[in-house]
Amino acid sequence: FHNILCCYILISLQLKEFFRVDENMMSHLKKYAALVIQSRVLWMRSMENWRYSFNLTRCYSSEETESNITKTSVIFSGIQPTGVIHLGNYLGAVRQWVDLQENYNPIYSIVDLHSITLPYDHKTLPDSILTMAATLIACGIDPSKSILYQQSKVLEHSSLCWVLTCLTTIPQLNRFPQFKEKSAAFKNKSVPTGLFLYPALQTADILLYKTTHVPVGEDQYAHINLAANLANLFNNKYGKTFPIPKTIKAPETIARIKSLRNPSSKMSKSEQDKRSRIELLDSPCEIREIIKKSVTDCTSEVYFDPVNRPGVSNLMTIHHALTAKSYETIRKDCEHIDTGKYKLLLADVIIEYLKPIRLKTLQLLNEKQYLISILNQGSDKASEKAKHTLEEVYKKIGI
Structure with missing residues (x-):
């Protein structure tokens, strides 16, 4: 037309x-x-x-459930150290990481190289890395079951990134929605090259350990697809080297916790309004205040309707994720209260759930040498695996 x-x-x-x-x-x-x-x-x-x-x-890529993963599968995922883990990160990713380590030996990276692709405070970054390590351990990541390490300590990440960058085209990288969104914030088109190459580094993170499965949210699917594409391209050009990585999808109901100020978008560390999210280290008073001011609507009843009542439905999704109660059970439990009182009830649920994580994190932050030793041990284990992969890659490409 x-x-x-x-x-x-x-x-x-x-x-x-x-x-x-x-x-x-x-x-x-x-x-x-x-x-x-x-x-x-x-x-x-x-x-x-x-x-x-x-x-x-x-x-190239496909989704899989945990039932399709075998003992020989290699699971990898990463998280940036800038910003504190919020409830959306925890429910959509970290809690799944904890579950996966019970049956497999996953590799989890604190991806500090990714964090410098945008403006950051270099003075606070070292503490942010330790805070992230402490929070992950407090959430249940066990260094004896998982490899937990700092990305920049494994130099092979950058080396493999360069090799893969030489196989990647500008149009491929230019299509990524995240690049377009984040680059729009820069004036005079002074966008850092690192931000443009972010997906190539992420692909290197994944392929470096010959990863077979990556637990990710929907917003990262395009990145995993690039990794699958480049793995296939490298294999066709130089011979079978990398498995084609598959995504492990988070449970549908909790895959995308929404912003508490704008329930049409996901909860994010980068949102400027602190009231948009619950961070795992927030105090009980902060949690109550944030939940009280969360966006709902003019209807007083509590029931699940994500299309017409996204704010209340988002709160109920959090409630469901933390207690395993069905939406119908939550509705029945709240028949005699309005949304204002429901917010107070939910705040108490969140406070009680996060209390041990917060206390454990604060305790670990007083044991910085322990955290450093955990990351160093993890980096040594990761380096051993990465070294073999890079040697194989270099040999195949002729350098």
């Missing part, structure tokens, strides 16, 4: 003498044609991005 309309308008512009269209009408036609063409371009770009992610998913 857009194509036909554009052709009609353009022909009309060319043949205006024959149609005897006055200048005022021609002005309106030109403006309308410009809007139609602009919307067509935006639509084509969005379809291009969608096709890119869809085709990679269809051709």
Whole structure:
């Protein structure tokens, strides 16, 4: 329809003498044609991005449940040290990491190299790394069951990243929605190259350990698809080297906890309004205040309706995730209270659940040498695995 309309308008512009269209009408036609063409371009770009992610998913990567993972599977995931883990991170990722280590030997990285792709405070980064390590351990990550390490201590990450960058094209990296969103914040187009190459480094993180499975949220699917694509490309060019990584999907109901201030978007560390999230180290008073001010609506009843009542439904999703109560059970339990009182009830549930994590984290932060030793031991184990992979890669590419 857009194509036909554009052709009609353009022909009309060319043949205006024959149609005897006055200048005022021609002005309106030109403006309308410009809007139609602009919307067509935006639509084509969005379809291009969608096709890119869809085709990679269809051709190279796939989702799996934990039941399909074997003892020989290699599980890898990472988290940036900047910012404190919030409830969305915990429920959507970290809690799943803890569960996975009970049956497998996963590798978890504190990805500090990724954290320097955006403006950061270099003076506080070392403490942020230790805080992240302490929080992960307090959440249940066991260094005797998992490899927990600091990314920058394993130099092979950067080396493999360079090799993979030489296989990656600019259009591939330019399509990533996260790059477009984050680069928009920079003035005068002074976007750091590191931000552009972020997906290539993430691919190196995954392939360096010959990862077979990656637990991720929906917003990271495109990154895993790139890893699968580059693994396939490298294997075809130089011989079988990397497994094609698959995603492990988080439980559907808790995969994406929403912002407490804007329930149309996910809960995020980067959102400027601190009231948009519950951080694992928040005090009971802070948690109560944040939940009290969370966005809901004018309806007083408590029931689950994510389409028409996203704010209340988001709170109920958190409640469900922390207690395993069904939405119907929560609704029945709250039949005689309004959303204001429900917020206070939920705040107490969150406070009680996070209390041991918060106390354990604060305790570990007083044992910095212990945290450093854990990360060093993890880095040694990770380096041993990474060294063999990089040697194999170098040999195959001829250097």
